[in-house]
Amino acid sequence: MNTAKDCVIGLDYGTDSVRALVVRASDGAEVASEVFYYPRWKKGLYCDPAANRFRQHPLDYIEGLEATVRGALAKAPEGTAAQVKGISVDTTGSTPCAVDRRGVPLALDPGFAENPNAMFILWKDHTGIREAEEINRLAKSWGGVDYTRFEGGIYSSEWFWSKILHVLREDAAVREAAWSWVEHCDWIPALLTGMTDPLTWRRSRCAAGHKAMWHESWGGLPSEDFLVRLDPLLSGLRDRLYRDTWTGDQAAGTLTPEWAQRLGLPVGVTVGIGAFDAHFGAVGAQIEPHMLVKVMGTSTCDMITTPETAGEEHLVAGICGQVMVQSCPGQLGLEAGQSAFGDIYAWFKQVLMWPLENLGAAFFPGEVAVRDTLIGQAAEALIPALSDAAAAVPIEESGVIAVDWMNGRRTPDANQALKGAIAGLNLGSDAPRIFRALVEATAFGAKAIVDRFVEEGVAIHGVIGIGGVAKKSPFIMQVMADVLDMPIKVAASEQACALGSAMAAAAAAGLYPDLERAQRAMGSGFETIYTPNPENAVKYRRIYQRYQKICRFIEHDFTE
Amino acid sequence: MNTAKDCVIGLDYGTDSVRALVVRASDGAEVASEVFYYPRWKKGLYCDPAANRFRQHPLDYIEGLEATVRGALAKAPEGTAAQVKGISVDTTGSTPCAVDRRGVPLALDPGFAENPNAMFILWKDHTGIREAEEINRLAKSWGGVDYTRFEGGIYSSEWFWSKILHVLREDAAVREAAWSWVEHCDWIPALLTGMTDPLTWRRSRCAAGHKAMWHESWGGLPSEDFLVRLDPLLSGLRDRLYRDTWTGDQAAGTLTPEWAQRLGLPVGVTVGIGAFDAHFGAVGAQIEPHMLVKVMGTSTCDMITTPETAGEEHLVAGICGQVMVQSCPGQLGLEAGQSAFGDIYAWFKQVLMWPLENLGAAFFPGEVAVRDTLIGQAAEALIPALSDAAAAVPIEESGVIAVDWMNGRRTPDANQALKGAIAGLNLGSDAPRIFRALVEATAFGAKAIVDRFVEEGVAIHGVIGIGGVAKKSPFIMQVMADVLDMPIKVAASEQACALGSAMAAAAAAGLYPDLERAQRAMGSGFETIYTPNPENAVKYRRIYQRYQKICRFIEHDFTE
Secondary structure, eight states, X not given: OOOTTOEEEXXXXXXXXXXXXXXXXXXXXEEEEEEEEOHHHHTXXXXXXXXTBOEEOHHHHHHHHHHHHHHHHXXXXXXXXXXXXXXXXXXXXXXXXXXXXXXXXXXXXXXXXXXXXGXXXXXXXXXXXHHXXXXXXXXXXXXXXXXXXXXXXXXXTTSHHHHHHHHHHHOHHHHHHOOEEXXXXXXXHHHHTTOOOGGGOOOBXXXXXXXXOOBXXXXXXXXXXXXXXXXXXXXXXXXXXXXXXXXXXSEEEEOOHHHHHHHTOOTTOEXXXXXXXXXXXXXXXXXXXXXXXXXXXXXXXXXXXXXXXXXXXXXXXXXXXXXEOTTSTTEEEEEEEESOSHHHHHHHHHHHTHHHHHHHHHHXXXXXXXXXXXXXXXXXXXXXXXXXXXXXXXXXXXXXXXXXXXXXXXXXXXXXXXXXXXXXXXXXXXXXHHHHHHHHHHHXXXXXXXXXXXXXXXXXXXXXXXXXXHHHOHXXXXXXXXXXXXXXXXXXXXXXXXXXXXXXXXXXXTSSSSHHHHXXXXXXOEEEEEOOOHHHHHXXXXXXXXXXXXHHIIIIIIOX | OOOTTOEEEEEEEOSSEEEEEEEETTTOOEEEEEEEEOHXXXXXXXXXGGGTBOEEOHHHHHHHHHXXXXXXXXXXXXXXHHHEEEEEEEEOSSOEEEEOTTSOBGGGSGGGTTOGGGSEEOTTOOTTHHHHHHHHHHHXXXXXXXXXXXXXXXXXXXXXXXXXXXXXXXXXXXXXXXXXXXXXXXXXXXXXXXXXXXXXXXXXXXXXXXXXXXXXXXXXXXXXXXXXXXXXXXXXXGGGSOSOOBOTTSEEEEOOHHHHHHHTOOTTOEEXXXXXXXXXXXXXXXXXXXXXXXXXXXXXXXXXXXXXXXXXXXXXXXXXXXXEOTTSTTEEEEEXXXXXXXXXXXXXXXXXXXXXXXXXXXHSOSOHHHHHHHHHHHHHHHHHHHHHHHHTSOTTTSOXXXXXXXXXXXXXXXXXXXXXXXXXXXXXXXXXXXXXXXXXXXXXXXXXXXXXXXXXXXXXXXXXXXXXXXXHOHHHHHHHHHHHXXXXXXXXXXXXXXXXXXXXXXXXXXXXXXXXXXXXXXXXXXXXXXXXXXXXXXXXXXXXXXXXXXXXXXXXXXXX
């Protein structure tokens, strides 16, 4: 059990940055936190957005680990470091990377330092679209187990095997050097605990569960037979991956002396099993039955729990998969998500910033650093300004309707080949009207998921919102509440994912007997509730039908 | 016949500005020119783009008349004014205005000075969509003549009767005060020649011919019976309009002493019959058989001549209408057009300028005038910069495909309720890729018209391009040549419409026996030929099919 002084650290690796949150284990109160933006990623290195290639260098992660933990501890009262009992980590996913025999990501080898295929393949990378299609085809046709059944029947190019196979095919050098593969959320605990043999790593069940098609019922990962049929290049890899998996309330090991020193922590601190950000986020946001936890960041991850009927599996067609929510005993967690959410607003911002970024130098002469600062400030202010202007446009007035598939569609019915659209444009369709349509589109995408759950018998009474968009964008949250015609509660914690990681760390370190009790004791409650406006809800029902029309056209008549 | 010293003036009223061109009658050489931007229009007064309402104040036209003629003469060698023998005018159209018994536009009455319904209803105003539908319905169903037959079977909300009926219904004060109505191109000659009785005005056959459903075969305008069935509000108006029409090589009268003084010209200068800009533009661009003259400005007006078979009318389904091309004897002119062309680029520019225009003040502090100048320069530079960046994007690479109906569709098959769209968007679809798709969309819209002509038996071998876009945008012209798979010749004259007006003025003043000879003597030739790239042409044929898919969806499944 914890004492009044015990602390734990939750580390949350997001798409653009990593944050460390030091909290008091007794009540979850924040002691200190620090954020770090990945420097290589920020420069756009190793990525090609037009080709949907998004890679992250392991050094971005390592530098972020040191900077945030040290940074947070430096802000905390003296003596805090000595009180830290556990550290757990969540990351984006599926974000796998090729590792060598000693478990080192290939990009840390000087020979591969600049090779994007030797880096972490970020969740939103869709280079493996063709491979995902092959997996789906084979799973349905090969006569054996349909390994996609816990993924809602559709395997995604955003996931483990699609990405691995794509890189193995594309890059002979990486193929030669890759001994095994690891999810970002499994690699950080392995690194911190000094485990240098991938065969001994304790892999996260949450990550394995549906991103790698791992399931107890078929003995772990898909069979060697299946994988070799998919491509002989996969031959033997299954044995160099894993059979067992571990849950987020368990320990991966303890901090090595080297890492204790690098982070400024005591040797022997418990390192918990990692998880995907949304899963610890759901814990941090105090997930409860019938409430959809929606992690709203660059994309969304949506989780809902449903009573687990003994011996029966609740499968929801077209939904990502089942996850275990350790904090809700007797409940089975179902996961879905939108492939792009905040990324869509960021995309539009980027489109609108083109003149400033490309003509700025010619028309705003002066010191480069000053101009860049001003342009950066303008970019920061843009979405709030657009939100204000868009909020003033009456619903239905503009007629602009967008589809939110700019990064494909994760759920329902994963299809990463789909693309986004903006229809109903006339010469009066100004930037705020288009922005409003994009916001509505992301809410319509959320509604498509909610409707699917409800059709499949999973009752949803409301939404718990976490993530950057939920905290920062009242306009977007209100549109979402109106479109869903459901209340949205926003978790009070600024860092629900990191808080959830901290709760997991507390459980893993034995400060609580289980994660459920850690969640109850350390939760931060809610700060806002968005209530749907009934008139708007009625209007949106009609517009949603038009949105669905465009969706059907794109999916059935337009996608090649 | 003309002497070496004779001069003529062509006045060209475009959407945003008016220009006067003084040329030598013997060879068309430019003596001087002046341009004037409508000040009220520039401020956005009387318009509501979101509602597709676009109105222009007659004072914008009058001030432009004086400023450009005086301005051009001031730049010309001394004594030029005394050598001017004729002045003709072309304008946008259909751009009608309500006038009082003395032929004065209502907005010149102080009581109506700020009433948009008392002003000229600009060609691109689509407030009369419902009225156009009623006209089309009645024309097909009433059992009498189908008055739309020379309009390709579809009357447009951009035209005379739709606009008149809409305003009569909407505005009781204007209804009471409107004695008759006039096209912009008829009003300027009436004004200059001092004709104060609308019944005596010499109306342009070109304007009447298809915008007002005037045709010799049914005795002029549609019958009183038809008009009253359409709406009793139209009762009696036919008799207060006109029976006869005049061609652009004829004179409307001579300059009054008052206007001679205001313009700095001799009394008695011949004032020619006016025409729509595209029609005199075709003359100025030296229209010839089998070449489509495409006036590429904010919208396009497309004209082609086809041999006139004695006694037979060549009707092309879904195309605007027949016009007489006085410079091509034995040829019947057919007109089509795109409702938005340069306006689409301007719309996208406006969308992209939102951050600078709305956040500029906060982030680029300093003197307002300096900042506004810089922002104006950035706006000017934007489309050329986007064109350069878009030209570097390989065809098909981005997958972004747009539909160019942001202002409805004029031809083929007029339908102003249609709207534009952008599909195939992903997170890498940056501003240049979207711009490229918009440029391709305008070229696809042009191809739809060309294909319709060809299907209907009108051979087209190439395009003669005139207008601002043709002169200024090599990137856009090359895309157009590749999409059409046809050469595009760009007229050398900077002011083909104004030059055509000047040719008409020379014919009207008797300096040439007919317009054909004026065109031959005064033509300025061509400056550039864009030749299609065969590989690109093949690629675009495939993309065009995808464009057509979106078009069909918008038209048949999406438009309400």
